[in-house]
Amino acid sequence: MFEIENFDIKLNTDFIGRNFIYVEEIDSTNSFLLNRNNGINISGTVVLAEKQTKGRGRKDRVWYSSKEQNLTFSILLSKEYKLFEHLNLINFSASLAVANSIENLYQLRTELKWPNDVLINKKKTCGILLESSSQGSKIDRVVVGIGVNVNQSMFQGQFNYPPTSIRIELGREVEREKLLAEILNNFEFYLGKILTEPAYITREWKEKCKMIGEKIYVKEGDIVKNGIFDDIDNEGFLLLKTKNGIEKITIGDVSIV
Amino acid sequence: MDLNLIKKLVKILETSEVTDIEIEENGTKIKVAKKVRVAPAVQTINTVPSQPAAVSVQQTEDLKPVEKKTTEETAETNLHTVRSPIVGTFYRAPAPDADPYVQVGDVVSVGTVLCIVEAMKLMNEIESDVNGKIVKILVENGKPVEYNQPLFLIQPM
Numbered sequence: 558m559f560e561i562e563n564f565d566i567k568l569n570t571d572f573i574g575r576n577f578i579y580v581e582e583i584d585s586t587n588s589f590l591l592n593r594n595n596g597i598n599i600s601g602t603v604v605l606a607e608k609q610t611k612g613r614g615r616k617d618r619v620w621y622s623s624k625e626q627n628l629t630f631s632i633l634l635s636k637e638y639k640l641f642e643h644l645n646l647i648n649f650s651a652s653l654a655v656a657n658s659i660e661n662l663y664q665l666r667t668e669l670k671w672p673n674d675v676l677i678n679k680k681k682t683c684g685i686l687l688e689s690s691s692q693g694s695k696i697d698r699v700v701v702g703i704g705v706n707v708n709q710s711m712f713q714g715q716f717n718y719p720p721t722s723i724r725i726e727l728g729r730e731v732e733r734e735k736l737l738a739e740i741l742n743n744f745e746f747y748l749g750k751i752l753t754e755p756a757y758i759t760r761e762w763k764e765k766c767k768m769i770g771e772k773i774y775v776k777e778g779d780i781v782k783n784g785i786f787d788d789i790d791n792e793g794f795l796l797l798k799t800k801n802g803i804e805k806i807t808i809g810d811v812s813i814v
Numbered sequence: 815m816d817l818n819l820i821k822k823l824v825k826i827l828e829t830s831e832v833t834d835i836e837i838e839e840n841g842t843k844i845k846v847a848k849k850v851r852v853a854p855a856v857q858t859i860n861t862v863p864s865q866p867a868a869v870s871v872q873q874t875e876d877l878k879p880v881e882k883k884t885t886e887e888t889a890e891t892n893l894h895t896v897r898s899p900i901v902g903t904f905y906r907a908p909a910p911d912a913d914p915y916v917q918v919g920d921v922v923s924v925g926t927v928l929c930i931v932e933a934m935k936l937m938n939e940i941e942s943d944v945n946g947k948i949v950k951i952l953v954e955n956g957k958p959v960e961y962n963q964p965l966f967l968i969q970p971m
Contacts, residue, residue, distance in 0.1 A: 673934070686937070689936060690938070691941065693940070778910065778956070793934060808934065
């Protein structure tokens with residue numbers, strides 16, 4: 558059971574998570590917030606679900622999560638037009654918020670995998686999927702979907718990337734309420750930085766990404782590109798150094814060769 | 815229209831710090847401009863001054879399509895253009911094996927999802943902002959798109 562009072566007491570934000578919706582079961586927290594017809598328009602609204610029946614990642618890949626052991630939630634940003642000029646930095650902010658929260662609370666070392674996976678010991682402990690909707694060219698809502706493996710003790714099946722959880726890495730269960738509040742507190746801090754000092758976000762992100770300078774391959778569908786992870790640009794895109802020069806990568810699964 | 819003249823203007827622009835050149839000859843106005851952030855140069859050719867057609871610089875090497883496109887857009891001035899709000903990859907369907915959201919000829923209304931543009935695990939659903947009929951889909955599935963690149967032409971209804 559998620560104790561909302563324990564969460565609330567740790568939440569120290571102005572708007573992120575101030576409107577908080579807790580549900581036992583839902584198809585997808587992202588879909589719920591993205592759909593304007595559900596009538597939820599308060600920016601910063603967080604929906605936490607104990608179980609998602611259609612939790613998903615990129616390209617409708619399924620996100621598996623055991624009930625009541627993890628954190629699967631989405632954050633709505635509505636009509637934050639200044640922030641929406643930096644969508645990729647919102648993306649980085651989410652992964653930085655999760656990584657730093659895990660380090661602050663449990664002293665576990667985390668690293669980031671482009672664009673926004675959070676790893677502990679080279680294994681994935683958090684996946685993030687942003688969805689936005691625009692009518693014509695104007696983006697008016699962005700939903701940040703975050704799944705953190707918290708207290709799950711084992712993973713069965715086949716995964717694109719080997720999974721782990723905080724419990725597995727730490728050797729004990731942790732309090733989900735405290736972790737969620739910490740993540741939201743950090744996320745709001747980074748959103749503020751996007752507006753005042755955007756370079757701070759890319760700098761922090763680069764410090765936590767251990768793949769820069771390494772030989773990598775980027776897989777997208779049937780296409781595989783090989784090269785050296787040279788850097789990220791100001792907008793967060795991956796700069797891949799290949800035989801033919803620097804190529805800007807906007808999507809794909811990155812792995813070390 | 816003298817295509818060589820346009821080529822020359824583009825060359826001057828590319829090799830200089832000037833950001834735009836505009837000339838008028840026999841009632842035809844040619845404006846060549848570069849936008850440094852998005853692409854090395856953006857070229858605009860106005861046959862009708864009130865209907866600018868922006869064409870990205872990738873096409874400057876082969877100027878014929880530029881000319882063709884200008885004519886088309888002039889002929890289709892009453893069409894509504896839906897543009898990409900972000901840099902990313904264009905998808906016509908929610909998943910690789912799913913059906914496309916829309917096809918040419920489909921009637922759409924405000925709010926109908928037309929496509930997804932993805933960048934860095936951000937999936938942006940683009941909905942129609944008009945009621946109308948899809949006349950043309952300008953980008954192939956899976957291809958990269960730039961900010962503000964035209965994606966769909968819709969005949970308003």
